[in-house]
Amino acid sequence: xxxxxxxxxxxxxxxxxxxxxxxxxxxxxxxxxxxxxxxxxxxxxxxxxxxxxxxxxxxxxxxxxxxxxxxxxxxxxxxxxxxxxxxxxxxxxxxxxxxxxxxxxxxxxxxxxxxxxxxxxxxxxxxxxxxxxxxxxxxxxxxxxxxxxxxxxxxxxxxxxxxxxxxxxxxxxxxxxxxxxxxxxxxxxxxxxxxxxxxxxxxxxxxxxxxxxxxxxxxxxxxxxxxxxxxxxxxxxxxxxxxxxxxxxxxxxxxxxxxxxxxxxxxxxxxxxxxxxxxxxxxxxxxxxxxxxxxxxxxxxxxxxxxxxxxxxxxxxxxxxxxxxxxxxxxxxxxxxxxxxxxxxxxxxxxxxxxxxxxxxxxxxxxxxxxxxxxxxxxxxxxxxxxxxxxxxxxxxxxxxxxxxxxxxxxxxxxxxxxxxxxxxxxxxxxxxxxxxxx
Numbered sequence: 001x002x003x004x005x006x007x008x009x010x011x012x013x014x015x016x017x018x019x020x021x022x023x024x025x026x027x028x029x030x031x032x033x034x035x036x037x038x039x040x041x042x043x044x045x046x047x048x049x050x051x052x053x054x055x056x057x058x059x060x061x062x063x064x065x066x067x068x069x070x071x072x073x074x075x076x077x078x079x080x081x082x083x084x085x086x087x088x089x090x091x092x093x094x095x096x097x098x099x100x101x102x103x104x105x106x107x108x109x110x111x112x113x114x115x116x117x118x119x120x121x122x123x124x125x126x127x128x129x130x131x132x133x134x135x136x137x138x139x140x141x142x143x144x145x146x147x148x149x150x151x152x153x154x155x156x157x158x159x160x161x162x163x164x165x166x167x168x169x170x171x172x173x174x175x176x177x178x179x180x181x182x183x184x185x186x187x188x189x190x191x192x193x194x195x196x197x198x199x200x201x202x203x204x205x206x207x208x209x210x211x212x213x214x215x216x217x218x219x220x221x222x223x224x225x226x227x228x229x230x231x232x233x234x235x236x237x238x239x240x241x242x243x244x245x246x247x248x249x250x251x252x253x254x255x256x257x258x259x260x261x262x263x264x265x266x267x268x269x270x271x272x273x274x275x276x277x278x279x280x281x282x283x284x285x286x287x288x289x290x291x292x293x294x295x296x297x298x299x300x301x302x303x304x305x306x307x308x309x310x311x312x313x314x315x316x317x318x319x320x321x322x323x324x325x326x327x328x329x330x331x332x333x334x335x336x337x338x339x340x341x342x343x344x345x346x347x348x349x350x351x352x353x354x355x356x357x358x359x360x361x362x363x364x365x366x367x368x369x370x371x372x373x374x375x376x377x378x379x380x381x382x383x384x385x386x387x388x389x390x391x392x393x394x395x396x397x398x399x400x401x402x403x404x405x406x407x408x409x410x411x412x413x414x415x416x417x418x419x420x421x422x423x424x425x426x427x428x429x430x431x432x433x434x435x436x437x438x439x
Contacts, residue, residue, distance in 0.1 A: 002402040005064060005092075006030045007053060007083065008074030009037035011173055012097075012123075015383050016072065016391035017041040021048055023399055031064050055079055061086060068092045070398050074391075080104060084111075084118055091116065093401055095394050097123030100413055108411040117406065121413040122397050124352065124389040125154040125222075128374070128427070129242075130413060131393070131420035132434045133356055136370060137232055138417060144363035147237050150228070151357040153209065153219050155245025156386045159349040159377055160214070166311045168247025170342050172350045172378075172386035175335040182254055183263055186221030189229075189240040197221055203255035208248070211353060212373060218251050219243040231415060245353050249307065256300050256308050257334065260284065262317070265331040272328035275320045279333065280312075292318050315341055350378040352385040354434065372434040389432060396426045 004020055006013065009032035020028050021042070028045075031053035032038040042048035054060055055075060065071055065086050070093040073083045077098035084107055087094045093116050100120040111118045121127055129152055137147060157163070158170045171178065186197040186205075197205045206220040222242045229235050257263060261283045271279050281292055284299040293313065297304040312318060316337050325332035344350060358370040378384040397414070400406045400422055407418065414420050427433060 001025060001027050001047075002069040003027050003029065003067060004070050004072065004398060004402070005068040006072045006074065007055070007064075007079075008032060009034070009041050010074060011384070012387040012390040013074050014041055014391075015388050016074075016395040017048075019392060019395040020398060021045045026399075026402065029064070029068075058082070058086075062090070065090045065092055069402055070095060072096070072394055072398060073098075077101065080120075081107070087116065087118070088114060094118045095122060095398055095401075096120050097127060097390055097394050099126060100411070105411055112410040115409050117401060117409050118411045119397055119401075119414065119419075120411070122394045122423075123391070124386070124393070125354065127393045127414065128389060128424075128432070129154055129354060129356075130415050131424050132354070132372060132374075133232060134415045134417070134420055135424060136356065136358060136372060136436070137234070140358070140360055140370070141233075146361050147234050147358050148361050148367075149239035149357075149359035150232070150234055150237055151239065151241045151243070152355070153243040153245050154222075154352070154354040155217070157217075157245065157247060157351050157353060158344070159351040162344065162348040162350070163247060165342060166249070166307070166314050167253065167342060168249055170344050170348075170350065171339060172344065172384045173390075175338050175342075176332065179263055179331055179335055179338075180265070182258070184223055186223055186225070188221055188225035188242070189238065192238045194226070195221075200258065203251045203258060206251040209243075209245075209355075211245075211355060211375075213375065214353065216248065217353070218246045218248050220246070220251055231413075239359070245355075249311070253308050253311050256302070256312070259300060260296070260317075262330045262334040265329040268328050268330065271323065271330075271333075272326065273322055273324060276317050276323055276333070276337070277320055279323060279330070280317050283330070344384070347380045349380055350384045350386055352376040352389050356434070369439045370436060371438075372436045374432070374434040376432055388430075392427060392430060392432065393423055396423050400426075 004026055009030055020026055027047050029049045030038040030041055031051050033053050035052040038050035042050050071087055072095045073080050080096050081103045084094050088110050156172050183199045185199040188195050206218050208216040209219045211217055222244045225240045225242045228240055284296055294304045297309055323333040325336050354374040356372040360368040376385045
C-alpha cells in the first residue's frame with residue numbers, strides 16, 4: 001500500500017480526496033488547519049485518516065511527511081518550497097497545482113538525484129491548459145505543420161442561470177487570490193510585437209471574444225505569455241497570448257476599484273470598523289452622504305448614472321456597513337464584501353471555460369485554424385467545476401506516479417507526452433475534455 005499525504009482541505013480538495021480514496025492500493029491522510037474539514041472529506045473511509053496541521057511548525061510538518069510516498073500540497077504557494085525541501089529529506093514525491101517558482105525550479109537537480117518527481121502546475125490553469133495545448137501542438141508537428149499564432153483563455157464563471165448579479169461573477173476560489181491576481185503585470189506577443197501591460201493598467205486592456213454557446217466574453221492578459229514560446233516549442237509563432245475570461249463589465253469595474261485604491265493591501269488599521277462609505281470617501285478625498293456617489297463618479301471621471309457606479313452601490317462600497325477585516329487592508333475589506341454578495345447559493349452551478357486558438361501553417365503552404373474549447377459545469381449541491389478541474393488532474397497524476405506509469409523525475413510541469421497523454425485520457429473518462437474544430 002502506498003501512502004499519500006494531502007496538505008490542505010480547502011475549496012478544491014474534495015474531488016481529489018474522493019478520487020484517491022477510490023484507489024484500492026492507496027492509503028490517504030489529510031492534514032488541515034481546521035481538522036473538521038479534513039474529517040468531512042475523508043468521511044470515515046477505512047483507508048483515510050486526518051490530523052490538524054500547523055504549517056508553520058516545521059518539525060510537525062516533517063513528521064507528517066515522513067513515511068509518505070507522495071505529498072499533494074494544496075497550501076498557498078508560499079509554502080510549497082519548504083514542503084519540497086522536507087520531501088527531499090523524506091524521499092517523497094510532491095504534486096502541486098500552483099505555478100512553478102524559481103525557488104522550486106532550483107531544486108531540480110536535488111529531486112533528480114533522489115529519483116523524485118516534483119510535479120507543479122497540474123491543475124486547471126495552469127494544468128489542463130498546458131496538457132491540452134501540447135497535445136494539439138505535438139499533433140500539428142507530427143503532421144508536418146507549424147503553429148503561427150497561439151491564444152489560450154480560461155476563466156471560472158457562474159453558469160448562465162446563476163449569472164444574476166451586476167458583476168457577472170461569483171467566487172469558486174479565494175476572493176483574495178482573485179483580487180491579488182488583478183494586480184499582476186502582463187506581457188504577450190501580437191503579430192510579432194511585444195506588448196507589456198503594467199499591473200496598474202491590467203484592467204484597461206481588454207476586448208471581447210466569442211465562445212460558442214456563450215456569446216461574447218471579456219478577455220484580458222494573464223501574466224507572462226512569452227515564456228510559452230520555448231516551453232511549448234512555439235519559437236516561430238508571431239502571436240502568443242494567454243488570457244482570462246470574464247463576463248462583460250468586469251474589467252471596467254475592476255479598473256475603477258483599482259483607481260479607488262481598493263486593490264491596495266497596505267495595512268490601514270485606523271480604518272478598521274469604519275463604514276465602507278467613510279472609507280470610500282477617504283479614498284476619493286471627500287464627499288459624504290447623498291453626495292458621495294457624485295464625488296466618486298467625478299473622481300473616476302464617469303457619469304454618476306454609469307453602470308460601474310451602480311455596481312459599486314450594489315456591492316456596498318457606499319453603504320454604512322462597517323468594514324472589519326483583520327488585519328485591515330482595503331483589498332481585504334473589498335474581498336469581505338464580495339464574499340458576502342458574490343458567493344454561490346445552494347443549488348447554483350459554476351462554469352469553467354477554456355479555449356485554445358491555433359493558427360496553423362501546413363507543409364503544403366496552406367493555412368488553417370484549430371479551436372479547442374472546454375465548457376465544464378459544476379453539479380448543483382455537489383462538486384464545483386473549479387474544484388473538479390483543478391484537483392482531478394493532480395489526483396490522476398498521483399495515481400499514475402505511484403502505479404509506476406510515470407518515470408519522469410525532477411522538477412516538472414505537465415508538458416511531456418508521458419504525462420499529458422494518460423492524464424488527459426483519464427480526465428476524458430471523468431467527463432473533462434476539450435472539443436476541437438478545424439478549418
